[in-house]
Amino acid sequence: MNHIALKMLMGDRGKYLGIIMGLTFASLIMTQQPAIFVGLMMRTFSFISDLGLPDIWVMDPKVQFVDDIKPLQDTKLYRVRGVAGVKWAMPLYKGLLKARLENGTFQTCNVIGLDDATLIGGPPVMLVGKLKDLRRSDGVIVDIDGATDKLAKPPMVPGGKPTPLKIGDTLELNDNRAIVVGIAKTTKTFQSQPVIYTTYSRAVRYAPRERKMLSFVLVKAMPGEDIPTLTRRIRKATGLAAYSRKEFIDLTWNYFMKNTGIPITFGTSVALGFIVGAAIAGQTFYNFTLENLRQFGVLKAMGASNWTLLRMILLQAILVGSIGYGLGVGLTALFGYATRNTILAFKFPWQLLAFGGAGVTLICIFAAIISIRKVIKLEPAIVFKG
Amino acid sequence: MDGLAKAAVSCKNVVKVYDTGGDKVVALGGIDLEICMGELMMLVGPSGCGKTTLISVIAGILDQDSGSCEVFGKDLLHMRSSEKLKFRAKNIGFVFQAFNLLPSLNAVENVSIPLIINGVKRQTAERQAANVLEQVGLGTRGKSLPSQLSGGQQQRVAIARALVHDPRLIVCDEPTSALDHETGHNVMELLRQVALHRDRALVIVTHDARIFSFADRIAQMDDGHIEKVVDSAEDL
Numbered sequence: 001m002n003h004i005a006l007k008m009l010m011g012d013r014g015k016y017l018g019i020i021m022g023l024t025f026a027s028l029i030m031t032q033q034p035a036i037f038v039g040l041m042m043r044t045f046s047f048i049s050d051l052g053l054p055d056i057w058v059m060d061p062k063v064q065f066v067d068d069i070k071p072l073q074d075t076k077l078y079r080v081r082g083v084a085g086v087k088w089a090m091p092l093y094k095g096l097l098k099a100r101l102e103n104g105t106f107q108t109c110n111v112i113g114l115d116d117a118t119l120i121g122g123p124p125v126m127l128v129g130k131l132k133d134l135r136r137s138d139g140v141i142v143d144i145d146g147a148t149d150k151l152a153k154p155p156m157v158p159g160g161k162p163t164p165l166k167i168g169d170t171l172e173l174n175d176n177r178a179i180v181v182g183i184a185k186t187t188k189t190f191q192s193q194p195v196i197y198t199t200y201s202r203a204v205r206y207a208p209r210e211r212k213m214l215s216f217v218l219v220k221a222m223p224g225e226d227i228p229t230l231t232r233r234i235r236k237a238t239g240l241a242a243y244s245r246k247e248f249i250d251l252t253w254n255y256f257m258k259n260t261g262i263p264i265t266f267g268t269s270v271a272l273g274f275i276v277g278a279a280i281a282g283q284t285f286y287n288f289t290l291e292n293l294r295q296f297g298v299l300k301a302m303g304a305s306n307w308t309l310l311r312m313i314l315l316q317a318i319l320v321g322s323i324g325y326g327l328g329v330g331l332t333a334l335f336g337y338a339t340r341n342t343i344l345a346f347k348f349p350w351q352l353l354a355f356g357g358a359g360v361t362l363i364c365i366f367a368a369i370i371s372i373r374k375v376i377k378l379e380p381a382i383v384f385k386g
Numbered sequence: 387m388d389g390l391a392k393a394a395v396s397c398k399n400v401v402k403v404y405d406t407g408g409d410k411v412v413a414l415g416g417i418d419l420e421i422c423m424g425e426l427m428m429l430v431g432p433s434g435c436g437k438t439t440l441i442s443v444i445a446g447i448l449d450q451d452s453g454s455c456e457v458f459g460k461d462l463l464h465m466r467s468s469e470k471l472k473f474r475a476k477n478i479g480f481v482f483q484a485f486n487l488l489p490s491l492n493a494v495e496n497v498s499i500p501l502i503i504n505g506v507k508r509q510t511a512e513r514q515a516a517n518v519l520e521q522v523g524l525g526t527r528g529k530s531l532p533s534q535l536s537g538g539q540q541q542r543v544a545i546a547r548a549l550v551h552d553p554r555l556i557v558c559d560e561p562t563s564a565l566d567h568e569t570g571h572n573v574m575e576l577l578r579q580v581a582l583h584r585d586r587a588l589v590i591v592t593h594d595a596r597i598f599s600f601a602d603r604i605a606q607m608d609d610g611h612i613e614k615v616v617d618s619a620e621d622l
Contacts, residue, residue: 003508004491004499011490298486301447303475303503305468380447383482384438384559 001304005312008292009319015291018284019320019367020327023360026277027328030270031348031356032335037266038352039345045252046187047094047110048245050124054218055227057248058089058234061241065255066248067190069094071212072240079238080217085225086234090115093203094215096193100172103154109146109194111173113203121218122184123197129167129182134199139181140171146194147183171196173206190256192343274359281324282367289313289371293378301380309375313368321364329356393456394555394587395421395444400453402439413439414450415610423554424584426577428598429591431607437591438559440607444589445557446474458554475503479548481577483560485540487532493519493543494528500551518546521580538569542576549581556581558590562597574600595619 010016042049047066048057058080060070080089093113098106114121114134122131123141133139142151142165151171152162165171171178178198186195198206204213219242221230227244234242243251257263289296296309336346402414413436421427421444429437442448443455446462454461458477462470479500480486487496497515502508516528522542532540541561548556561577562570574597582588590601598604598619606613614621 001502004488004495004502007490007495008488011488294486295488298480298482298488299499299503301445301474301480302500303471303473303478305471308503381442383447383480383486384442 001299001308001312002315004299005315006319008295008312009288009316012288012291015284015288016320019281019288020324022277022280022282022284023320023324023363024327024331026273026281026363027325027356027360028331029273029277029328030359031329031332031352033266033269033273034352034355035332035336035346035348036344037262038349039347040190040262041253041256042347043188043190043192043345044256045249046189047112048248048252050187051121051218051245052124053120053220054090054245055221056219056231056234056242056244058217058219058238058240058242059215061239063241064259065252067094068255069215071210072214072217073212074214076238076240077214077217080219080234080240083230083234083237085222085230087220087222087225088118088120089220090118090120090218091200091214092121092216092218093200093207093213095203095207097174097196097206099151099178099194099196101151101154107150107194109151109173109196110189110191111196111198111203111206113198113200116199116201119199123186123195125185127183127185131182133181134197136179136181138177138179138202139198140173140178140202141182141184141197142171142180143186143195144183145186145188145192146196147180149194151194174208176206178202178206188343188345274363277359278363278366281320281363282370285317285320285367286370286374289374293374294382296375297378297380297382300378301383306376310372313372313375317364317368317371321360325357325360328360329353332356392423393420394423394425395419395455395457395589397440397444397455398453400440400443400450400455402436402443402448402450412610414443416453417610417612419605419612419615421587421589423587424582425602426582426588426590426600428601428604429589429607430593430595430598430604431613433593435607436610437607441557441559441589441591444555445478445480446470475500476551477554479551479553479556479581481541481544481548481556481558481561483563485532485537485544485564487540487543487547489532492529492531493524493535493546496532496543497546497550500547500553504551515546515550518550519543521549522546522576536569537565538573541565541569541573545573545576545581554586556586556588558588558592560592560594561590562592562594567596570594570597 045066060072062070077091095111096108097111099109100106119131119134127144147165152164155162165180167180169180221227231242231244336348339346397417397419400414400417404411404413431437443450449463494512494515497519498511501511519525519528522545524542562573578600603615603617605615
C-alpha cells in the first residue's frame, strides 16, 4: 500500500508542494535563526576560546562577562604566581581604545596587551608577520577583518575600494603611534570591533591612565594539577575570581542569555517559524486528507484496515517531512555558505540539525495525528453517498 | 429461482434506524431478502427508500440495529471488525456510482488495489489487474489515468477492480446513472458476461429502469421495506 500512499500524495501536485513548502519554511526558520543566534552567542566568548594556552582566568570577582573589565592592581599578578600548583601566571590587558584613522575619523578597537616577555595570549593564527615582531618598537598586530575593513585606509578616489592595512602602516592609538607588524586571523567579536594586539606595557601606555590596569591574569596549572582544585585555591588565596576556560565561557554565555534581548528575539523568530510552518503544513496536510477522505473510504470499504491507512498517512507525513527538512536545512547551509565572509554571525552545529529535525518531526506528527483521527473515524459507508 | 445454488445473502428482519439529531429515521424497517449464487438481483425504489443502506449492510460496511444478515453463511454483525475486514477484502467487490477510482493511480494500479489489500505482491497484482482489464476491453488503456478515460471506460475499470480478486459477491451502487444509455447498456452487458457466474452473486442498486431487463430478480423497496420481489420489470 506504500506505493498507493505515495502516488496519492504526489498526485495532487499543488497540495504536495504546499505541504513541502510549509515544512521547508519551518525547517529553514528553525535552523537558520538559531544558527545566527549560536554564531552571535559564540562571538561573545570568542576571545576566551581563541586563547587556548591558559587553564585558568583570574579576574575581579565582580566581572560578569569577558568584556566587563574591572581592572586589578598589578600586584595581584604576584599573588597569583605565589599560589601552589600555578606553573605560570601572565598579565593580560583588554580594553577599548580609539584609533584615529588617516581620514581623521575614529574607530573603537579592542586592544589586547600581552605579557612583554612571553607574549602569551596572542592571536590564534598569524597571517602575515610573526608574533615576536610585537617586540619591535610601537609594534601592533591587527586582525584581518579590522585591517581590511574598519581600519583600512580610505579609497584613493571617491567611490573606490579602501586599502587594507599592511605591515609598516601606522595607526594612532590615543595619540600614540602604533606600527603594524603583523596581520592575524581571530574569531569575530560580539561587537565586531577591530582587534589590536600589542605588549602589555605598550597597551597600558596607550590606555588612559588609571590606578589599576591589569584586566586578567592568565594561569597555567602545573602538570597533573586538578583545575577545579587550583581555581578554588586561587580564589581562597587571592580573594579574586578564578575560572577555568569552560567556566568563564559559561559565565559570559549566561550573562548574555540573561541580560540581553538576544535569546528572546531569536526564540520568538524560531517559535513563529515553528507555528507558521506547523500551521501551513498541518493545515495543508489535513486538507489533503479531507479531500482524499472518499478515497480512504473506498480503501476501507475494500477491506483496508485502519492500521494500513494509518501507515499510509504516516508514510506520506514522513516523506513530506524528510523532503521539507532536507530542503530547509539545505537552504540554511546555503545561507551560511553565502554569508561566510560577511559580518553576519552564523554557526551550524549538528545539534541544530537535530533541533530542526525534531521540530519538523513534531509538525509532521501533529499533521498526521489530526488526519489519522479523521480517517479512523471515517465510516466506509461514505462511499455509497453520491 | 429453480436451478440456482444456495443463498449468497440471507437477510431476516433487518432493521436500521438513523438518529439524525434527535429525529429517528427508519431506513430499514424489517427487511427479509434472499439472494442466491449465480443471481443478479436489483434493488429498486425511490430515493431514500433504504436501498443504499441495505447494500451497505449486505456488504458489511454498515451494521444493522437488529435482525440478521448472513453472507455466505456468515453473520457479519457478530464478526470481529478485523475478521469482517478480511471477509470483505476477500469476498466482496464494489462498483460505485461515481466510479471512485483513485485519480492519481493509473487503470492497472486502480484495479490492483483489492489484490494488494489481500496481500498479493505489487508486481503480481498489476499483472493480474492487466489481465482483467483485458477482459473488460481496456487492455490498451492500462497506463491511463482516470482523467484520461471516458465515463464508460472508468466504469469498466471499476468493474475490473471489483472482479480482480474473484469475490463471491459484487455490490453495485447505481453503476449506470452517470453514463449515457448506450454506455450504461454496455456496462450491464459486461457485468452479466464477465461478473456473473454460478459461484457469484450480484446486487445492483439502481433507479435506471432501462437496465431492469438485465436482472434475474428485482426487489422493489419503499420506505424501508421490500414491497415485492419480481422476476421481470413487467411485473413491477
